[in-house]
Amino acid sequence: MEIVVAEESDGVRLTVLTDGVAPAASLVPTEELPARVAELEAASHPRWVWSDTAATYARLLRAGVxxxxxxxxRLCRTILRRALDAPPPSDLWDGAEEPEDRPDAPPTLFATFTLPAEEVLAERLRQREAVAASAQRGRLATLLAAESAGALIAAEMRHDGLPWSRAAHDRLLTEALGPRPLPGARPPVLEALAEEVRTTLAAPALNPDSGPALLRALHGAGIAVQTTRKWELEHVDHPVVAPLLEYKRLARLHSANGWAWAEEWVRPGPTGAGRERFHPDYVPGGVVTGRWATRGGGALQLPKQVRGAVVADPGWRLVVADVAQLEPRVLAAMARDEAMARAARGGDLYQGLVDQGVIETRAQAKVAMLGALYGATTGPAGELAPRLLRAFPRATAVVEGAAMRGEVGGTVRTWLGRTSPLPPPEWKAVQDRQHEGGATDEDRRRARRLARDWGRFTRNFVVQGTAAEWALCWLADLRARLRVLGGDGGAGRSPHLVFFLHDEVIVHTPAALAEEVAEAVRESAAGAGRLLFGDFPVDFPLDVSLVDTYADAT
Known part of the structure; x- marks a missing residue:
């Protein structure tokens, strides 16, 4: 049974959809909706259908539901428009904005994304019909369910927050940067490094935070670099490099996760929890491949320097798990490449390549595999590519085929059916121009370069997108297992997901349940593999740590 939730001027309309039975609608006063949802959830466990999880579920969470x-x-419409090349007819959805729904926002029920109730119901029916007509409806239905489950998880993690010790954070920052400075000033360690850079470059007025000014100062000192990026500076032999790179590293810490960041993103936790909470602002499907993004707070870039501030509440523990070499394993499963799956079995895939005699060293194996995934054709990766082609022809054929489709402007699909976008109009214009009379050699070179670039995008899209699908299924299965373990008592009493980073999760759990949670994490990973790839013999081994602080995870 499905229940469609849609706002109206005089309340919220709930429409029950049951196969073979005409829809039945009722109007609930806005303020009574959480209680009504809780009642229906307990009675029948329906699938709730709404325009936007971020605009609806967060409000229910605040009410304890x-x-x-x-x-x-909204998320499913985005997938279907590309996957089926037949977008539903209504354009009311196209102007939808991301809802403003910070944890400290006013406790209203709906924020910005509202549509007429009849349109919400019509959209659900259109999406049902679109999936039913698809040649891959089973896989597509799994993708839509997983994407929607991810939206629930993102909202819950945002609401519950990641346990955070402000005192530990302050201590870590002070150790790295020195005491907290006055507003607008640099911490002492940063200021000392800035002065060292100025002295070494003989540029007493230099502001090292200004890219153009820094580049001019480097050129003035005879350092011929095109950018101030780390990868280029590391190849320069000059005494300014060490203090400059250290300055850039610490400046990033200060700006991205410093004291000002904590004031904005870390707030008191539940009463009696003993820890504050960092509330990550996840955006499910925020990247075209299906990976998540964030709207702020840097949840997907939490640096090692501050992980010691992620501390479990008293009487609780953190279960930290990440899967090893997810994308190559996914590629082996997609391609049904049993030789590659054997190399990955039981642990380190890169060492498995060495043990099979494909490549001499683990370091070479990593370079070769990443080159295959991302389309490296020169340097060490390009030299090693033929060995992978001979050893794993099925796997390499998947990424090579995806690259060739992209180079001619075609689209590719992930395992469950997420479809890549077409190249932008400018791309096609450049390709068309090379075939016109009067096209210059430079026109043709540019067209070939852009074609290769888009081929690299589609090459990686199929693997990264499928890895994102596996991760969503892992999260969804784990969330269901945690609900059983904890009796869905809410974040204050039950184990719950608090952090997600592509192939890594953190569960905050009562200490007594930590071992059971660790086993649930492993079982969920295996379950995600079976759901996507059936009985194909590829495994997804995890590194699992039971710790009091994130910094102690292996």
Missing amino acids: RVERCFDL
């Missing part, structure tokens, strides 16, 4: 399943029409 959690649901098991949902269908996010």
Whole structure:
């Protein structure tokens, strides 16, 4: 059973959809919706259908209401428009904005993304019909369910927050940067490094935070670099390089995760928790491949320098898990390449390549595999590529085929059916121009370069996108297992997901349940592999740590 939730001027309309039965609608006063949702959830565990999880579920969470399943029409519409090349007819959805729904926002029920109730219902029916007509409806339905489950998880992690010790954070910052400076000033360690850079470059007025000014100062000192990026500076033999790179590293820490960041993103936790909370602002499907993004706070770039501030509440523990070499394993499964799956079995895939005699060293194996995934054709990766081609022809054929489709402007699909976008109009214009009379050699070179670039994008899209699908299924299965373990008592009493980074999760759990949670994490990873790839013999081994602080995870 599905229940469609849609706002109206005089309340919220709930429409029950049951196969073979005409829709039945009722109007609930806005202020009574959480109680009504809780009642229906307990009675029948329906799948809730709404326009936007971020605009609806967060409000239910504030009222203490959690649901098991949902269908996010906005996220699913985005997938279907590309996957089926037949977007539903209504354009009311196209102007939808991301809802402003910070944890400290006013406790209203709906924020910005509202549509007429009849349109929300019509959209759900259109999406049902579109999936039913698809040649790959089973896989596509799995993708839409996983994407919607991810939206629930993102909202819950944002609401619950990541346990954070402000005192530990301050100590880590002070150790790295010196005491907290006055507003607008640099911390003492940064200022000392800035002065060392100025002295070494004989540029007493230099502001090292200004890229153009720094580049001019480097040129003035006879250092011929095109940018001030780390990868280029590392190849320069000059005494300014060491203090400059250290300055850039610490300046990034200060700006991205310093004291000002904590004031904005870290707030008191639940009463009696003993820890504050960092509330990550995740955006499910925020990257075209299906990977998540963030709207702020840097949840996907939490540096090692501050992980010691992620501390479990008293009587609780953190279960930290990450999967080893996810994308190559996914590629082996997609391609049904049993030789590559054997190399990955049980642990380190890169060492497996060495043990099979494909490549001499683990370092070479990593370079070769990443080159295959990202389309490196020169340097060490390009030299090693033929060995992978001979050893794993099925796997390399998948990425090579995806690259060739991209180079001619075609689209590619992930395992479950997420479809890549077409190249932008400017790309096609450049390709067309090379075939016109009067095209110059430079026109043709540019067209070939852009074609290769788009081929690299589609090459990686199929693998990164499928890895994102595996991760969503892992999260969804784990969330269901945690609900069983904890009796869905909410974040204050039950184990719950608090952090996600592509192939890594953190669960905050009562200490007594930590071992069971660790086993649930492993079982969920295996379950995600079976759901996507059936009985194909590829495994997804995890590194799992039971710790009091994130910094202690292996």
